[in-house]
Amino acid sequence: MSRRVGLEASHAAAEAAKMANVDVIAAYPITPQTHIPERLAEMVADGELNAAYIPVESEHSAMSTCLGAAAVGARTFTATAGPGLEYMHNVLYVASAMRLPVVMTVANRALSAPLSIWGDHSDAMSVRDTGWIQVFCQNSQEAFDMTLWAFRVGEDPTILLPVMVHFDGFHLTHVTEPVILPEQEKVDRFLPNFHYPFALDPDKPMTLGAFAPPDIYSEAKVAQEMVIRKSKAVIIQVFKEFGDIFGRYYHPVEPYQTQGSKTLLLTMGSFSETAKTVIDMKKDRGESVGLINLRLWRPFPFEELRRAVKDAETLIVFDRCISFGGPGGPVSSEIRSALYSEKEKPKVVSLVGGLGGRDMSAKDFEYVIDRGREVAEKGSEELYETVGIRDKVSGIRG
Amino acid sequence: MTEKRLKTGSDFTWRNLEVGNVITETGNAALRRTGDWRTQRPVTDVEKCNKCGLCWLHCPDAAIKPLKDGYYESDLFYCKGCGICAKVCPKGAITMIEEKEE
Numbered sequence: 001m002s003r004r005v006g007l008e009a010s011h012a013a014a015e016a017a018k019m020a021n022v023d024v025i026a027a028y029p030i031t032p033q034t035h036i037p038e039r040l041a042e043m044v045a046d047g048e049l050n051a052a053y054i055p056v057e058s059e060h061s062a063m064s065t066c067l068g069a070a071a072v073g074a075r076t077f078t079a080t081a082g083p084g085l086e087y088m089h090n091v092l093y094v095a096s097a098m099r100l101p102v103v104m105t106v107a108n109r110a111l112s113a114p115l116s117i118w119g120d121h122s123d124a125m126s127v128r129d130t131g132w133i134q135v136f137c138q139n140s141q142e143a144f145d146m147t148l149w150a151f152r153v154g155e156d157p158t159i160l161l162p163v164m165v166h167f168d169g170f171h172l173t174h175v176t177e178p179v180i181l182p183e184q185e186k187v188d189r190f191l192p193n194f195h196y197p198f199a200l201d202p203d204k205p206m207t208l209g210a211f212a213p214p215d216i217y218s219e220a221k222v223a224q225e226m227v228i229r230k231s232k233a234v235i236i237q238v239f240k241e242f243g244d245i246f247g248r249y250y251h252p253v254e255p256y257q258t259q260g261s262k263t264l265l266l267t268m269g270s271f272s273e274t275a276k277t278v279i280d281m282k283k284d285r286g287e288s289v290g291l292i293n294l295r296l297w298r299p300f301p302f303e304e305l306r307r308a309v310k311d312a313e314t315l316i317v318f319d320r321c322i323s324f325g326g327p328g329g330p331v332s333s334e335i336r337s338a339l340y341s342e343k344e345k346p347k348v349v350s351l352v353g354g355l356g357g358r359d360m361s362a363k364d365f366e367y368v369i370d371r372g373r374e375v376a377e378k379g380s381e382e383l384y385e386t387v388g389i390r391d392k393v394s395g396i397r398g
Numbered sequence: 399m400t401e402k403r404l405k406t407g408s409d410f411t412w413r414n415l416e417v418g419n420v421i422t423e424t425g426n427a428a429l430r431r432t433g434d435w436r437t438q439r440p441v442t443d444v445e446k447c448n449k450c451g452l453c454w455l456h457c458p459d460a461a462i463k464p465l466k467d468g469y470y471e472s473d474l475f476y477c478k479g480c481g482i483c484a485k486v487c488p489k490g491a492i493t494m495i496e497e498k499e500e
Contacts, residue, residue, distance in 0.1 A: 099418035160417060198420045207421035215407025220419050222412040 118357020
């Protein structure tokens with residue numbers, strides 16, 4: 001029997017790692033991710049989970065340990081947040097380039113300074129180009145589902161890539177919500193044992209992570225690029241298989257009330273749920289608005305996004321990160337570039353908010369939609385605007 | 399038996415690289431000519447050499463080989479010309495001379 005229990009996203013992700021029967025966990029505690037490794041350490045100590053829990057002295061070591069574990073063919077899990085993700089930054093590239101399918105949950109946190117332990121997407125955006133498959137979650141159930149799904153996608157023998165599962169620090173990591181935990185039998189059916197074809201073996205010596213002179217590095221990078229692009233088909237297939245077994249179907253781009261809507265709002269992570277409430281309110285008042293929840297961040301779902309927005313007049317992209325001196329919110333600039341050569345496309349308005357744990361209420365999202373529409377109607381060439389700040393800054397242009 | 403040849407970049411396209419650039423034929427470092435960027439090369443004056451073997455001990459690339467007669471010889475396939483052997487030789491028997499194109 002499946003069980004419906006109250007869990008915060010942190011514990012939901014830990015449950016998923018446990019049900020995935022991970023072999024190795026190496027993690028360094030950092031707010032707001034702490035509950036994930038704490039819970040897993042407890043499971044290992046109590047004998048609930050037969051895994052090696054390796055305490056490490058830093059996030060750089062955590063990820064390095066995960067690489068070593070994955071290289072011997074262990075199913076490997078870790079978790080981090082904000083500055084911890086930055087501290088392991090260079091090792092992230094090694095995991096993807098060496099095709100080691102580590103799964104990592106990231107409790108999204110702002111970056112210092114000023115010191116902030118609260119949530120935004122600055123950490124996630126800084127690791128955009130590390131070659132990891134990346135998805136965002138809206139709630140605790142998704143934190144469970146995406147973590148489980150991540151093992152299956154990453155370990156697919158045609159893919160073998162690490163996967164990052166993002167969920168918002170505090171808004172999800174520390175909020176208890178109902179989560180359906182499936183039967184172990186179903187999990188085992190969805191997620192077979194991991195067989196790494198290049199596992200280190202003394203009887204079959206191989207060199208992993210070798211040096212590459214200029215005459216081979218480019219080829220190695222192109223091979224990596226081609227596999228992550230190819231992974232989208234597997235991602236979609238595994239979303240379907242997940243749905244067929246567990247009854248919850250996910251998609252790279254998830255439209256909500258978009259049919260015939262002139263204005264669309266695009267959000268990622270937990271804020272999508274608040275935004276949906278606002279869409280419902282506005283729809284009731286007869287406004288032509290819809291929402292797009294962008295679940296898959298890497299590989300970027302170009303086709304799916306274009307299809308979802310092609311009939312809209314305005315697309316308001318809400319970012320939780322500033323690209324300093326750059327083209328606006330990082331998500332909005334990607335979307336602008338994804339739509340650039342399309343004949344039929346909405347006007348893209350970039351609004352930034354929810355930085356460093358600043359709450360975004362339903363009322364704030366009402367403002368986001370109204371302001372976005374206003375900017376689009378004025379035909380403003382503004383790059384972006386930060387919402388909800390005192391003494392508003394307007395007119396930032398490129 | 400065919401002679402082992404070190405694979406180079408031009409043997410690969412992005413399509414036929416192993417997953418994660420794994421090298422499945424190991425122990426191939428001996429095939430790599432590491433001496434090709436040497437600017438100086440050691441020359442031993444056997445009149446001064448007392449066969450102490452310090453050059454052989456100190457060579458960071460194991461490029462110095464003991465000979466049957468007790469003397470030592472640099473293998474220029476591997477020698478990078480660092481000059482450590484000349485520095486440690488207590489008899490001053492090793493001189494670094496400039497590598498010139500012949």
